[in-house]
Every structure is written in structure tokens, then in C-alpha cells.
Amino acid sequence: MSAGAGQPSKRWSLRGNDDEGNEVWLIRSFGQKLYRCPGCHGDIPIGSEHTVVQYVLRLGGTEHHHWHRRCAEEWLIPDLRELKKVPASQSQRGKLEERGKRPAGRRRR
Numbered sequence: 001m002s003a004g005a006g007q008p009s010k011r012w013s014l015r016g017n018d019d020e021g022n023e024v025w026l027i028r029s030f031g032q033k034l035y036r037c038p039g040c041h042g043d044i045p046i047g048s049e050h051t052v053v054q055y056v057l058r059l060g061g062t063e064h065h066h067w068h069r070r071c072a073e074e075w076l077i078p079d080l081r082e083l084k085k086v087p088a089s090q091s092q093r094g095k096l097e098e099r100g101k102r103p104a105g106r107r108r109r
């Protein structure tokens, strides 16, 4: 796993970049409905701890997916660049959607 940043937790989220220059935020979450993990295509049971993967796209806009923690760790995190811990307060969905309204070059770091 890159940089040993670990898993998202209550206090910390993770932020990295994918090959296409999109920001990828990994956020700890608990499901309020049933989700399907894009890694293994298995169910994520209601109420179980999992990882929300929120993309803030290079050209603007956001999208997110719900992953099992272990699947994100095995299949997603190894492909991310410059992965680092950021305070979970920075990764609230509203803030990321706001961030997605600007193309990458015009975002504050």
C-alpha cells in the first residue's frame, strides 16, 4: 500500500490522485442502505462500516462509490498516487461537491 496511509477512520480520510488526474477521497462510512461493492460485486450490508470513494474529477464534477474496506485496500489504494491522510472534516460531501465545481487547476490545495 502506498505510503502506509492506512484506512480511513472517524478522524481521518485519505486523499490521492488517480492516473487521470482526478482526486480520489476515501471516507469511512456506514451504509444506510444496501450497496454493491465495485471491487468484488458483493453486497455491503446495511449498517456495516465501509469506504466511500469520492472522486472529484479533473474537469469538474464528482462521483462516488461504496467499497468494502478490504476491497478498497487491495484493489484501489495501490493504484493511487500521493496518498495522504487528511482530517475527516475536509471530506464532507458538501465540501467535495463544492470543490468539484472548479476544474483542478483552479482549486485550492
Ligand SMILES: [Zn+2]
Pocket: 037, 038, 039, 040, 041, 042, 067, 068, 071
Ligand atoms: Zn468488495
